[in-house]
Amino acid sequence: xxxxxxxxxxxxxxxxxxxxxxxxxxxxxxxxxxxxxxxxxxxxxxxxxxxxxxxxxxxxxxxxxxxxxxxxxxxxxxxxxxxxxxxxxxxxxxxxxxxxxxxxxxxxxxxxxxxxxxxxxxxxxxxxxxxxxxxxxxxxxxxxxxxxxxxxxxxxxxx
Amino acid sequence: xxxxxxxxxxxxxxxxxxxxxxxxxxxxxxxxxxxxxxxxxxxxxxxxxxxxxxxxxxxxxxxxxxxxxxxxxxxxxxxxxxxxxxxxxxxxxxxxxxxxxxxxxxxxxxxxxxxxxxxxxxxxxxxxxxxxxxxxxxxxxxxxxxxxxxxxxxxxxxxxxxxxxxxxxxxxxxxxxxxxxxxxxxxxxxxxxxxxxxxxxxxxxxxxxxxxxxxxxxxxxxxxxxxxxxxxxxxxxxxxxxxxxxxxxxxxxxxxxxxxxxxxxxxxxxxxxxxxxxxxxxxxxxxxxxxxxxxxxxxxxxxxxxxxxxxxxxxxxxxxxxxxxxxx
Numbered sequence: 126x127x128x129x130x131x132x133x134x135x136x137x138x139x140x141x142x143x144x145x146x147x148x149x150x151x152x153x154x155x156x157x158x159x160x161x162x163x164x165x166x167x168x169x170x171x172x173x174x175x176x177x178x179x180x181x182x183x184x185x186x187x188x189x190x191x192x193x194x195x196x197x198x199x200x201x202x203x204x205x206x207x208x209x210x211x212x213x214x215x216x217x218x219x220x221x222x223x224x225x226x227x228x229x230x231x232x233x234x235x236x237x238x239x240x241x242x243x244x245x246x247x248x249x250x251x252x253x254x255x256x257x258x259x260x261x262x263x264x265x266x267x268x269x270x271x272x273x274x275x276x277x278x279x280x281x282x283x284x
Numbered sequence: 285x286x287x288x289x290x291x292x293x294x295x296x297x298x299x300x301x302x303x304x305x306x307x308x309x310x311x312x313x314x315x316x317x318x319x320x321x322x323x324x325x326x327x328x329x330x331x332x333x334x335x336x337x338x339x340x341x342x343x344x345x346x347x348x349x350x351x352x353x354x355x356x357x358x359x360x361x362x363x364x365x366x367x368x369x370x371x372x373x374x375x376x377x378x379x380x381x382x383x384x385x386x387x388x389x390x391x392x393x394x395x396x397x398x399x400x401x402x403x404x405x406x407x408x409x410x411x412x413x414x415x416x417x418x419x420x421x422x423x424x425x426x427x428x429x430x431x432x433x434x435x436x437x438x439x440x441x442x443x444x445x446x447x448x449x450x451x452x453x454x455x456x457x458x459x460x461x462x463x464x465x466x467x468x469x470x471x472x473x474x475x476x477x478x479x480x481x482x483x484x485x486x487x488x489x490x491x492x493x494x495x496x497x498x499x500x501x502x503x504x505x506x507x508x509x510x511x512x513x514x515x516x517x518x519x520x521x522x523x524x525x526x527x528x529x530x531x532x533x534x535x536x537x538x539x540x541x542x543x544x545x546x547x548x549x550x551x552x553x554x555x556x557x558x559x560x561x562x563x564x565x566x567x568x569x570x571x572x573x574x575x576x577x578x579x580x581x582x583x584x585x586x587x588x589x590x591x592x593x594x595x596x597x598x599x600x601x602x603x604x605x606x607x608x609x610x611x612x
Binding site: 174195208209222260 | 388555556558559560562563565566567569571572574577578581584586587588589591592599600601602603604605606607608
């Protein structure tokens, strides 16, 4: 056991492509980082940005969204919707002080088990470098006592 | 004996009180049916008067404003203890509202900006202190908390009444309802309900025409000339918050020619207001390549402020990462 930081990653996968890619990676016994917890959606277009925010606020260090390659969506063009949401979501997250690299969109077809495995491992390493997100973890510390203003230099108020 | 009524303002602007007075003669019904025991903006009362009251002796308390400092928190807890029905009144108490945008910065930065920036000449770096000794004794001012919190994050809340401020006709309807309940002619809605608002979205009440259209750029409303008075604003490329916002205002802003800014908070069933708005904005973007989408998104200069203008403190993330940290 090493004591390096092990990030918790939530992965949202599309039923028709990337979930099967992960299945393929599994049946082919490819090795990839075990940090990702997969949640299967019918389509990446089903991904409500709420899912990502909920994951991050509840302890995930990163979120991976995977879908079919552009032009290959089972529902014709829903993965483009996922792409647009993802790009706007990253901008909103940046405004909240969250590194946009903590959320990643990956296209992987059902045949690309190797790509899925490689992308997952690469993402885990990237989030590992960013460190824990631990959203709101300090909250308990000041539940009872409020923050006290302590100016950098305290000077007497002239009488 | 008439039932007791209280109203309090915490971190808010005072617009909610004005909205109550804007109910015109309905305010006389409040006076006729209630004994107003505590309402700092309208009458003189001391905190120790409230502390001396029996628990649960106030029937209805309208609490407006978010929890910004320890005084707000103390009064919120005190009024919870003394009130049978505690209503989070207005956007600040429901979801933080504009004061909640302070959660984008660490509290130390906020104090610094207020007391020592280019617009505030403070060569001796004099900052407020929370306590100060004078010959008469020790004086205190309230201490800022790390973040602005909606009322619900501090005490148990019975009802939520959104709006910045709540529309006067909605306030009048709620006053009527409570008076009927007092007289035994009506029943209270289930605890936790949103009152004085609709259960749909602003778009649902908006008379502007909606087609299935896509846009190639987002523009600020002042850069659109002329604004089509009958067409959906989002379809004209103006970021309008209507699709995620709760109905109840009769789409007042879009009817007046301005975009909805979202003061009625998340629509029924929306867990995170900003996420719903991200989805709505994304759905009208007419582009499929990352470069083109990014180019269109450049038209929204402050995405976080746009999608969380009123809701930041009540959102899933609540505050900027830096604001979460306890400094020093």
